[in-house]
Amino acid sequence: MVYVEVFGEDRVEKIKICGDFFLYPEDRVEYLERALIGLPFTISEEDLCAKVEEVLGDCVLIGATKSDLARVIKKAMVRA
Amino acid sequence: MRWRVFPFSEGTAFFNMALDEALIETISQGAPPVIRFYGWKPDAVSIGYFQSLYYEVDVERCRSDGVDVVRRITGGGAVFHSNEGEITYSIIAPQKLFPDDIIKSYKEICAPIISALSALGLKAEFVPINDIVVEGRKISGNAQTRRKGVLLQHGTLLYKVDVDRMFSYLKVPDEKIRDKIVANVKERVTAVQNFCDVSREEVYRALLDAFVEGKEWEFSSPSPHELMLAGRLEQKYASPEWVAKK
Numbered sequence: 140m141v142y143v144e145v146f147g148e149d150r151v152e153k154i155k156i157c158g159d160f161f162l163y164p165e166d167r168v169e170y171l172e173r174a175l176i177g178l179p180f181t182i183s184e185e186d187l188c189a190k191v192e193e194v195l196g197d198c199v200l201i202g203a204t205k206s207d208l209a210r211v212i213k214k215a216m217v218r219a
Numbered sequence: 220m221r222w223r224v225f226p227f228s229e230g231t232a233f234f235n236m237a238l239d240e241a242l243i244e245t246i247s248q249g250a251p252p253v254i255r256f257y258g259w260k261p262d263a264v265s266i267g268y269f270q271s272l273y274y275e276v277d278v279e280r281c282r283s284d285g286v287d288v289v290r291r292i293t294g295g296g297a298v299f300h301s302n303e304g305e306i307t308y309s310i311i312a313p314q315k316l317f318p319d320d321i322i323k324s325y326k327e328i329c330a331p332i333i334s335a336l337s338a339l340g341l342k343a344e345f346v347p348i349n350d351i352v353v354e355g356r357k358i359s360g361n362a363q364t365r366r367k368g369v370l371l372q373h374g375t376l377l378y379k380v381d382v383d384r385m386f387s388y389l390k391v392p393d394e395k396i397r398d399k400i401v402a403n404v405k406e407r408v409t410a411v412q413n414f415c416d417v418s419r420e421e422v423y424r425a426l427l428d429a430f431v432e433g434k435e436w437e438f439s440s441p442s443p444h445e446l447m448l449a450g451r452l453e454q455k456y457a458s459p460e461w462v463a464k465k
Contacts, residue, residue, distance in 0.1 A: 140392070142271065142274060155271070155465055156269065157269055157270055157271040157274065157465050158267075158269050158270065159267050159269070159270060159294070159295055159296035159297075160269060160294060161293075161294035161295060161321075161348070161362070161363075162269070162294060163321065163364070163365060164364075164365070164366070165268045165269070165292065165293075165294060165364060168269060199321055201294075201321060201322075201348055202294075202348065
């Protein structure tokens with residue numbers, strides 16, 4: 140299960156990506172959280188997915204896919 | 220390669236996690252690999268590296284009952300560690316000793332747990348990603364990280380389980396269906412005591428024998444340097460900044 144909380148008006152000011160997934164190396168999630176700051180909430184799911192792919196690169200994600208992650212982030216942006 | 224085996228000992232959640240990380244540090248610098256067995260005193264909840272403390276844990280209830288809460292450096296879910304209900308192990312060794320493929324390495328490291336259960340008369344199997352089940356019910360959960368060329372895998376083998384108590388400390392995604400969720404977990408989780416009348420000591424012996432089989436090894440204990448590192452790291456693991464990091 141992946142939970143994402145996004146804070147901001149129309150752009151990401153802060154984001155928390157949480158859940159019981161496995162990501163190797165683990166600290167790459169913090170790189171991802173930093174890399175998403177400033178992104179407009181209007182970003183397409185496709186562009187968001189490309190960004191997640193770019194930051195996570197060859198990281199191994201188990202328990203979710205990178206596109207799952209992008210989808211949950213986009214949903215959290217819509218809700219924010 | 221001669222393995223160091225640290226026999227069963229009890230420690231706080233903070234010390235247990237700190238010692239694992241200290242061993243990653245020293246083994247990355249050439250110290251011999253370690254298999255350790257331990258218990259949790261007092262009872263504790265550990266949460267995965269990526270989990271939100273407040274989504275997962277009833278922190279107030281833990282505090283009032285004297286249950287420690289610690290964040291692991293490994294991913295995965297929240298676990299209630301009861302002092303009398305489980306045996307925990309860690310294996311900390313150079314990554315090159317194991318398959319690069321994460322699932323394969325889980326399977327390889329979990330194999331001795333399956334052998335130990337077999338020695339106790341239980342037919343267990345590995346279920347990817349990282350579980351061991353008996354009759355389709357989870358009896359052991361495991362989590363792994365790889366840092367500085369070292370692989371750490373820690374996991375628990377449930378000796379006896381009290382799901383109601385477990386969920387008095389763990390939150391559920393939807394409180395409205397808590398009873399249903401707890402009932403579902405009761406169906407899916409089991410423990411050694413549900414199958415055979417053995418002592419925890421016997422379970423530990425079976426685990427120990429299985430983990431050391433085919434290895435060159437000796438009983439050992441953390442070096443003074445490892446204890447010093449663990450002492451420093453213990454402060455990190457007990458700090459609100461780390462525990463409530465998410």
